[in-house]
Amino acid sequence: MDFDFELILAVAFIVVALAWGYDRIVWAPKRKAVMAGMTPEALALLDKEAKLKLAGTPKWLLEAKSYFVIIAVIFGLRSFVVEPFQIPSGSMLPTLKIGDFILVNKFDYGVRLPVLNTTLIPTTEPQRGDVVVFKYPENPSLNYIKRMVGLPGDVISYHDKRLMINGKLVEEDLLAELPVSLNPNREPVAVFEEQLGDAEHQIYKSYRRNPLEGDWVVPEGQYFVMGDNRDNSADSRVWGFVPEANLKGRAFYVWLHWDDFFSLPSFKNNGLIE
Template sequence: MNFALVMLILLAVTGGIWLLDRLVLAKRRGPHRKEPWWVEYPKSFFPVILLVFLLRSFLVEPFKIPSGSMIPTLLVGDFILVNKYTYGIRLPVLNLKLIEVNSPQRGEVMVFRYPEDPSLDYIKRVVGLPGDRIVYRNKQLEINGQPVKMVKNGEYSYVEGSLDLVRTLHFTEYLGGHPHAVLINPSTPSVQLAGVRQFPFRDNCTYNEDAISCIVPPGHYFVMGDNRDSSSDSRYWGFVPDRNVVGKAFLIWWNFGDLKRIGMVIR
């Protein structure tokens, strides 16, 4: 469901009734007659809907994390806040950029519309900017020929689904001034070739089981999940166009299963 579109429709309906009543209906009704319910309710809801629409469209929007692709940075069930204006002011619903503010930077956690189905919101970490050559070889990330620093921190285990215990290695990766945790499973290939699809600018990438090499096209970004071996990301479905960018994730505001995560800054 496109929540922004639903909000826009509700805003148009309630605002239209409010305006119609102010310009026409109130004068016909006179000062002593009660408003009919179909005027009273929309007029009451209109300012609330307007406020929510403006906040979600231009300032901050909440999201819920549905998968484990960003573990350990983000856990399943985290409710996060996304800054909608840091990457530019965009026209609601159409997502057309009206005012340029900042561009996504390497290492930032970004929410975007999934290129294969823009009705879905995805969240990943920005790895490659337009023009970058991205190489991911033997679980080591390289950007423009320079390996990205990684420091091993030991092991990390988590439960996938309801029963499966997944054991991985835990690293700190230093990407674009944003040190963050990543998980690596040494027993899996760097790229599972069976999962690679056709996508725009597919010719910019070369693949084998141990490596992927891509040149990021203009106006696009290369993104990856922090849970590297359990993430559907740019390795498999390609680049994120700038028009699909939603905003920058910056705060965990709730988690029903772990209240200690409330207020954590997303790095």
């Protein structure tokens, strides 16, 4: 079962916000009236928790209200500033490794309404070469991460493991050949440095034939994305384009690496994402 944490957090925020508002409008005046009838000496004996319980304020309401600030802060930060994600697959190797924990800038592509993802305040446009997080078009409850390759109006071609954009081959240089033992996908790969826009980054290519070839024209309002692990990535070559409304933000930093529950967290991969 897929859980949409963003939706769950939004519902939690609405619930505690309603509880806080209900308390302020209905029960706070009642508590104030009770305290107005008490002597200064009696008031001095009451701590903050005791004052909140005056006038028979329901316990469930106080419990819900107590979570308002922390949930509001988390909801605000995740929705409008920065959101953490964990890398679950090797589709972005060697840039991002399985178990990397990353931070995503949520306002780079516009300030968006939580859950609905509707743009409230436009900011900057996605750039070719950005590493982007987006809602998977075929199942919006899932978040995917890929590299931005094609912008609206671009003509993308991928044949014989060479990427061409608008009739021009993308520059790449062979850096190394990795044996099976050094590749999590358990096959030998060639490591290339690729230039996409202003982004210089590394990509993997295997030595086996890749059927993911073709030519695409990127429609207006949509984008073409690919994984850096070119022969082990289900991306726009498989399921098509990413609508602008599905973009969540730009991945910009790796802050932790944790292989699994039984291993120790590591900071060896910390750094900006190229």
